[in-house]
Amino acid sequence: MSQMHSVEKQLRQMILGLEIGPGEKLTERWIESRFGASRTPVRAALLRLETEGLVGRDGRGWTVSPINLAELEQIAVYREAVEVAAVRLTCSLADRSAIDVIEAMLESCDNDTPREEWHRVGMDFHIELARLSGNEFLFRAVRDAMTRLSRARWLEVRDEAALSRAWAEHRAILAAARRGDADEAARLLSVHIVGSRDRLVTSLANDRRGLRARGFAVVAA
């Protein structure tokens, strides 16, 4: 038998990994047969994924949420608010030694690290940084925002220059946080998030035609 949250995890994996394209229709029966589960766990999974914004109701049926450029821009504003608050909180803590763990995480990526790993670590940087604040709500907010951004970020990972720039910015943010310079850390983080958003939205707007050709629904800003 499958583990408890198996349907949910596997389905989320397929959606986040773009194995099921943004905008695709989903039927409970298809998921049921695909994962060998019955409708009860399928429905639970869909309800959870709905709150994560990964699937939505399309009239009567279910749809994998399209990539929404307007939403990406709004998320950037939201992230800026919560991540800046989190890093400021972290800077005010006495023990900031856990920052080293995040630094190590960044350093674990080198030239022969697979794309998936860069993608994951790029998100985990922000999530773990928020976790350091000790505030559960700021942490969850960042984690949920990164989940929503996850699919769009596959594109950024393909750009070497953007990646090394992002990593440099990540290191600079950590350095400021480590010495407790809240203002500088906040400033760098803001710049990073806004820049990241710009690159992402531009890149998506350019690739939009190609993405649609692959069957990925991309909603304009």
Next chain:
Amino acid sequence: MSQMHSVEKQLRQMILGLEIGPGEKLTERWIESRFGASRTPVRAALLRLETEGLVGRDGRGWTVSPINLAELEQIAVYREAVEVAAVRLTCSLADRSAIDVIEAMLESCDNDTPREEWHRVGMDFHIELARLSGNEFLFRAVRDAMTRLSRARWLEVRDEAALSRAWAEHRAILAAARRGDADEAARLLSVHIVGSRDRLVTSLANDRRGLRARGFAVVAA
């Protein structure tokens, strides 16, 4: 037959209205018979309410989330981040005429307004103010935070002095926002949220014994 989200709405109402006490055990079978629905919609309702933080899993069963003082303090920090970001965003908008609607909402409360109405308007002030920002994520964050605070806030409503103070602060925030003074609006809002948290936590810590006597679970900070 009952409407689609009837179980969820009614159950949420009972929890938020303290008709079911914080910390109480819930069984799917009880909810089923109580609302005349079957288990499927009951489970959907529980899953949704779980993401709202109103119910939680207690081993195998379900429990109405206790009032958690530590959580209230963390929510205040979270609120401060998102509400301040929202009001700053609103101040940067050209058309801030919708502020008048919120002002009118505040003025609709007078001496012979029932408690429930003060309670609701006190929350809607923050929710509607966040909505003005036009950012869906900031709005949802504030709405969810207020939902989580809702039960604890029943206590504050009993304190006349605290209420009139809160209303004065609300008006001052609106005034600053109306003239586009983002820094002042942000400052006033921060002060309001922190003060509100202090009064709430103090009040709850004092009433804790009484609340427990009524069967309400209150978890210390």
Next chain:
DNA sequence: TGCACCATCTTGGTATCCCAAATTGGTATC
């Protein structure tokens, strides 16, 4: 040939049944 209407199938929503695990209450033993 084109359009409207009807039969059929699909789909999500609901109700009910089954099961495994855990809680509970009682009893027997030390």
Next chain:
DNA sequence: GATACCAATTTGGGATACCAAGATGGTGCA
């Protein structure tokens, strides 16, 4: 009298049967 163990009931999780509404496609009439 306390405790350990066992049975029975309760409970949530999963599976399945059923239903009403909507989509679909085919057919017949104009």
